[in-house]
Amino acid sequence: MARTPRNTLSSELIVRTALELMESKGTDGFSLRGVAAELGVGPMALYTYFRNKDDLYDAVRDHLMGLLPAVPEDVEWPEQVRFVCRSLRLLMLQHPCLAQLLSGRPLSGHETARVAEGLLGVLRRAGFDPETAARTHTTLFTYVLGATSWEIQMAAERRDPEAWRRLRMTMESLSARDFPSVVELAPELARTTGGDEQFDYGLDLLLAGLRLRTPS
Amino acid sequence: MARTPRNTLSSELIVRTALELMESKGTDGFSLRGVAAELGVGPMALYTYFRNKDDLYDAVRDHLMGLLPAVPEDVEWPEQVRFVCRSLRLLMLQHPCLAQLLSGRPLSGHETARVAEGLLGVLRRAGFDPETAARTHTTLFTYVLGATSWEIQMAAERRDPEAWRRLRMTMESLSARDFPSVVELAPELARTTGGDEQFDYGLDLLLAGLRLRTPS
DNA sequence: CACCGTACTATACACTGTACGTTATGGATG
DNA sequence: CATCCATAACGTACAGTGTATAGTACGGTG
Numbered sequence: 001m002a003r004t005p006r007n008t009l010s011s012e013l014i015v016r017t018a019l020e021l022m023e024s025k026g027t028d029g030f031s032l033r034g035v036a037a038e039l040g041v042g043p044m045a046l047y048t049y050f051r052n053k054d055d056l057y058d059a060v061r062d063h064l065m066g067l068l069p070a071v072p073e074d075v076e077w078p079e080q081v082r083f084v085c086r087s088l089r090l091l092m093l094q095h096p097c098l099a100q101l102l103s104g105r106p107l108s109g110h111e112t113a114r115v116a117e118g119l120l121g122v123l124r125r126a127g128f129d130p131e132t133a134a135r136t137h138t139t140l141f142t143y144v145l146g147a148t149s150w151e152i153q154m155a156a157e158r159r160d161p162e163a164w165r166r167l168r169m170t171m172e173s174l175s176a177r178d179f180p181s182v183v184e185l186a187p188e189l190a191r192t193t194g195g196d197e198q199f200d201y202g203l204d205l206l207l208a209g210l211r212l213r214t215p216s
Numbered sequence: 217m218a219r220t221p222r223n224t225l226s227s228e229l230i231v232r233t234a235l236e237l238m239e240s241k242g243t244d245g246f247s248l249r250g251v252a253a254e255l256g257v258g259p260m261a262l263y264t265y266f267r268n269k270d271d272l273y274d275a276v277r278d279h280l281m282g283l284l285p286a287v288p289e290d291v292e293w294p295e296q297v298r299f300v301c302r303s304l305r306l307l308m309l310q311h312p313c314l315a316q317l318l319s320g321r322p323l324s325g326h327e328t329a330r331v332a333e334g335l336l337g338v339l340r341r342a343g344f345d346p347e348t349a350a351r352t353h354t355t356l357f358t359y360v361l362g363a364t365s366w367e368i369q370m371a372a373e374r375r376d377p378e379a380w381r382r383l384r385m386t387m388e389s390l391s392a393r394d395f396p397s398v399v400e401l402a403p404e405l406a407r408t409t410g411g412d413e414q415f416d417y418g419l420d421l422l423l424a425g426l427r428l429r430t431p432s
Numbered sequence: 433c434a435c436c437g438t439a440c441t442a443t444a445c446a447c448t449g450t451a452c453g454t455t456a457t458g459g460a461t462g
Numbered sequence: 463c464a465t466c467c468a469t470a471a472c473g474t475a476c477a478g479t480g481t482a483t484a485g486t487a488c489g490g491t492g
Contacts, residue, residue: 007458007470008470008471009470009471031447031448031449032448032449032450033447033448033449041471041472042471042472042473043449043450044450044451044452044471044472044473045470045471045472047450047451048469048470048471052449052450053449053450103319103365103366103369104369105369106369106370106373106379106383108382108383108386109386110390113386113390113395113398114394114395116395116397116398116405117394117395117396117397117398120397120398120401121396121397124397124400124401130400130401130404131404131407131408133397133401133404134401134404134405134407134408135404135408135413135414135417135418136417136421137405137408138363138366138405138408138409138414138418139363139414139417139418139421141366142359142362142363142365142366142418143358143359143362143363143418144362145362145365145366146319146358146359146360146361146362146363146365147354147355147358147359147362149319149358149361149362150319150354150357150358150361153319153320153321153322154322157322163322166324167322167324170324170325170329174326174329178330178333179329179330179332179333180333180337181332181333181336181337181340181349182329182332182333182336184340184346185336185340185346185349185350188346188347188349188350188351189332189350189353189354191347191350192347192350192351192353192354193354197351198351198354198355201351201352201355202351202354202355202358202359202422204425205352205355205421205422205425205426206418206421206422206425207425208424208425208428209420209421209422209423209424209425210421212424223439223489224439224440225439225440247478247479247480248479248480248481249478249479249480257440257441258440258441258442259480259481260440260441260442260481260482261439261440261441263481263482264438264439264440268480268481269480269481433492434491434492435490435491435492436489436490436491436492437488437489437490437491438487438488438489438490439486439487439488439489440485440486440487440488441484441485441486441487442483442484442485442486443482443483443484443485444481444482444483444484445480445481445482445483446479446480446481446482447478447479447480448477448478448479448480449476449477449478449479450475450476450477451474451475451476451477452473452474452475452476453472453473453474453475454471454472454473454474455470455471455472455473456469456470456471456472457467457468457469457470457471458467458468458469458470459466459467459468460465460466460467460468461464461465461466461467462463462464462465462466
């Protein structure tokens with residue numbers, strides 16, 4: 001019987017376990033020690049495979065980005081753009097930790113590059129010049145990131161009864177004299193904090209603006 | 217001489233000190249104990265004024281939102297929208313911690329409501345119906361949040377030589393065969409990770425799309 | 433003067449990431 | 463087969479974190 005069995009770990013196994021923990025306990029409450037315990041291993045064992053916690057974060061992020069589907073080739077470019085943006089949003093909704101993994105760290109990794117390649121290719125083939133393609137890519141990416149992070153954030157809030165109660169309190173404490181529009185639009189604002197319709201509304205605004213710049 | 221002098225603290229003083237620490241040491245590296253030490257006080261003293269760390273975060277965020285200027289009234293609504301979005305971005309650039317304070321927590325506080333009131337009022341006065349106004353408000357807010365957070369993130373990355381070197385390495389490791397667009401557009405992508413032009417490009421796309429829906 | 437709420441202190445706990453040094457194992461080599 | 467060594471995993475330790483709990487002394491009010 002081996003006292004310290006070897007080769008029981010691997011980068012992939014650690015990434016999978018880390019992902020499970022992030023999704024069950026949230027990005028807060030996730031810890032290297034938790035992952036190590038789950039694997040029945042000392043905390044320092046992970047440092048054989050990752051230089052530090054951020055390094056593990058990057059690996060998990062890249063693993064998730066690898067789940068994004070390829071861009072369909074038999075549709076017009078606006079549909080392709082829509083597909084890429086929607087896919088990323090759906091992946092973020094399915095794995096809420098991805099929001100924080102994307103906003104907190106710089107992009108890196110091959111899977112992440114593959115996603116960028118997909119969108120950039122669509123824009124280039126549509127005829128946009130290099131600068132416009134790059135600008136559009138950044139704009140679309142940051143829109144999806146911001147909108148979906150917000151959506152996830154608000155959904156989590158709604159699930160926490162204490163936070164939800166406090167939000168109602170602050171809303172009700174606003175006088176209709178000082179904040180007429182906020183008070184009047186409170187129901188609409190509550191309804192537009194997420195959902196497919198809200199996301200597509202912003203995405204359509206961007207696409208409509210983009211169509212006006214369609215090359216020849 | 218008073219052994220334990222009283223009333224030396226206040227919410228405002230704590231918020232100001234916390235803000236200073238966040239801006240000098242970054243949102244990481246900020247701690248309740250750090251604030252307390254700066255004030256020459258035990259860590260638990262802060263709990264007289266704030267229920268926990270998140271509560272302090274909310275107060276700092278609302279304080280910063282109070283610095284946003286009022287919307288000018290003598291220009292057309294698209295210019296007003298542009299003004300609000302640019303103002304928020306500039307404030308975030310001036311106080312980088314604001315990015316994390318805005319994305320990590322739900323909105324609350326009177327100053328924050330005042331900002332929402334400003335933008336919603338502009339949209340309502342422009343003639344948009346309640347639902348469209350709310351949707352547009354959320355879209356604009358999440359765009360500014362996402363784009364500017366990303367900009368700040370990338371700027372910080374560029375200042376860290378180690379991270380910058382690693383980014384160059386990953387870029388160069390991408391084969392031009394598998395990632396033609398990414399490799400070809402690398403210089404443009406590096407140039408479009410921030411800056412006024414990049415922000416205005418996305419904002420103009422949104423505004424152009426919005427103009428198509430101008431009521432009557 | 434006596435009292436009490438409150439502003440602050442002191443101590444303690446459970447937890448974090450990770451630096452450092454040690455040990456034993458499996459595969460390659462002689 | 464015997465030997466050696468790179469390395470996978472260990473254990474210990476440290477400097478932090480947020481905050482629960484209990485205690486203390488002050489300032490305003492009766």
